[in-house]
Amino acid sequence: NKGDKDGERSEEALQHKEQKPQKTRKRTREGDEIKLDPFPGPAPIPEDRVQKFKRKEKTKTPHHAHYKLRDMIVRSEEASEMAQKQAARFDILLPEDAGFLEGDEDEDTCTISQEDIALDVDITSGAKYFNLKLSQFGPYRVDYSKTGRHLLLGGRRGHVACIDWQSKQLMCEINVMESVNDVKWLHSEAMYAVAQKKWLHIYDSNGIELHCIRKFNDVLRMQFLPYHFLLATASATSFLQYLDVSVGKEVAAICTKTGRLDVMCQNPYNAIIHLGHPNGTVTLWSPNQKEALVKMLCHQGGVRSVTVDKTGTYMVTSGMDKKLKVYDIRAFKPLKSYFLPAGASCLSLSQRGLLSAATGDVVQVYRDVWNTPVSKPYMAHRVRGTVWGLHFCPFEDVLGVGHGEGFTSMLVPGAGEPNFDGLDANPYRSAKQRQEWEVKALLEKIQPELISLDPSELGQVDQATFEQRHQDRVQALGFDPLARQKFVPKFKKKGRSSAGGVERRKKQVAHEDQREIIRKTVEDKMKMDKERKEREEKKKAMLTSQRSALDRFKI
């Protein structure tokens, strides 16, 4: 429908263009051939790009809507369509393309070694494959900052280091002289949180301890919700706690009553925390509710790792039953189930949907696990020790692996989002830009009360409250102000308002409402009939196309 309209418009534009030059040309030179624009009208936009920027379905104008409402709907529809098209046009101009890795004929991409890739690509990219041999304090947890420029390593035996990993500059290196359970960057590269043996500590990028938060004890895993400025922690005492890092207040402390919590991830789409439990369930939590929003039984045996993709559509879990399962987290339905002989201890999803799974000391990367059944990995790499932390670097084709013998930075072509948004997470930002971003981000910090399963809930019409208020109004007024008025036929002169005539006119209108419904059902019926017929014809065609043995005697 939309395409048709565009077509018409462009045709019109074409006609206009045709007419104008004709006139001017005729005046200047007679008999000269008229040059036409070979590409008239606005440039076409690929449909899939337009689809990418689609926020919602078109709003249907209610049949009996007030003209003001109708006008408003039409205008906003037009505006959103224009915005969608402009965004799609802009999308074509984005400078970078995603990486890829293709093997030669009958060469598996998973057999290609990291060294080969590093030799094959340019020097700067090749330098992104490196090993840090830190055998003393391992195994290591890993975290990249939101822009992907900074790397945070936390060794089990107390070694914490942050590195500007692209320039290989060490920002700070400390030993906290305590066991470290997890490390996490906060909103910028100036601060990070370390979950130590007893308490939660916050350090700045020079390694100076800023806070020791005694309300958070025995923390095993942490997640940072960047738009809410919330640090969610899961502890050995089965507490899920939220810390607002902008004001330093504990927002919520939820006792999950499910034992030790050492499997945790966040859904980046709606800021819901997913926890995996030893009994095979995965539970979903928000800070606004003391009970789990959802409990899913995912595995027989304990859950070892959980991860959710960027769009909030898919959840991947791995369990003690050595299975890797993919769920549609919006419908809470299992999609795919894979069997990994060794089972996966760590999972991580990249921005472009590559899944990395660590089995023992082997890191495997899978592509497109939710659409097509995958039989072999996209890439594989063996590291020196058992893998303890796994994290894709945002906006880079790099996978960071923390293991018993240190840290390995792997090249995974096609993992990172090629084009970043400078106002959201800019890897090349200057100190000034970072400061400005920090102020803006703090100003639009989302309140924790707004965390819910559907993040767009706030933009929808609150029908329930409206109905309640309408009822109150009806009760207060004593009549329904929105009720349709009874049809009173107009008085006509010259004897045309006879009693019979008036009744006839009333009858014409009486079925107006029902007509609409009847028309709709008839249309539906017709459609179904048509479909059925088509199906039957297809079947018939199929049957007739099968040649029987006697067909050869036919002419």
Place this chain on the structure above:
Amino acid sequence: MKVKVLSRNPDDYVRETKLDIQRVPRNYDPTLHPFEVTREYTRALNATKLERVFAKPFLASLDGHRDGVNCMAKHTKSLSTLLSGSCDGEVKVWNLTKHECVRTLQAHEGFVRGMVVRYCGASFFTVGDDKTIKQWKMEAMGYGEEEVPLNTILGKTVFTGLDHHQKDGVFATCGQQVDIWDEQRSSPIRSFTWGVDSFSCVRFNPVETELLGSCASDRSIVLYDMRESMPLKKVIMTMRSNTLCWNPMEAYYFTCSNEDYNLYTYDMRYLQRPVTVHMDHVSAVLDVDYSPTGKEFVSASFDKTVRIFLKDGGHSREVYHTKRMQHVICVKWSADSKYIMSGSDEMNIRLWKANAAEKLGVLAPRERQAANYSQKLKEKFQHHPQIRRIARHRHLPKNIYHQTKELRIMKEARSRKERNVRKHSKPGTIPVVSEKEKHVVTVVQ
């Protein structure tokens, strides 16, 4: 093996020299911008709060009159000039940018009742309690010269209002009847009467320039066509209207300020019921003036406040008051639609911003962009309870606050009683009369 790994050239993303502005590559992919709605909501909330913080509408007070300001007139050609007439017959010409009086003249004995600037801007007319119409030159007299009117017409009765035609040398006065005058003659070319003894206001329609409207003391609003000898039609309301103002953009619509605390917007063609009833004042409304965009109007009331209404909004979007401002008698919306002038009893003229939180002066492009964006956000989320509560909050003087409450209680009681009566009588005998229909008594063609 074919391989490509993301490898960005930092030169494409970092500015070349320190003198350049920073590069900000954008990617509008929705998946890179999660929590779209909630973030916008937060922005809208912040914008609404900031709007309330910056809402400082009062700009200046022009003092100099020695009696209450009774009428004002906008200059037709110059934005910065305002004329005002007071109750002691004095007329002052003001320069609004400098906040100073540039000229004073003693025009009448007794009140200056009406004032209007000729469409060319070269002269202006005043009428007063001394039964005269005077025409004055706009330029100030030379030093030592005496202020003398260009032209003086002595009428038979007192004139209470005056308006000038948009493009002809014709003006209209009202008093005991509505008179149409030619500038060249000393007697009216036409007089309209319709069984009433006095009119309080007469206004030319700015679009359909031959049409006039007037408010009469018998609670009616009478419409005229200058080309006809008889008035067109009138609508009689339950209470008297003080002034009326035509919508400058939509020829059919006019708004009248009424003694029953309300304003009524009428469609000239269907006078049976007003298009909108504008409520919020707690005392008689004395004056009304449309913004040049025709989307909003401002009203002055005896309750010492100035309110701004949307043309189709039942309640005001803004209320202006100060501790010192007394009964506001006249109000004007400036021709650039940015300012409001109000003249009040205690001899002052006050200058207000039309949008309380607007930043005055030239805006940088980015500043304007940000303002437009936050305006749109506020519009988008205006119905959310938290945002609406902040956006609607206004401080009111105590007496007005209590009076509003009292009026609401009275209204509720009345409607409750009506509902009870309806409940206990035969169905259909007591019809539901809407608020709009309540105030119109009859329409006479």
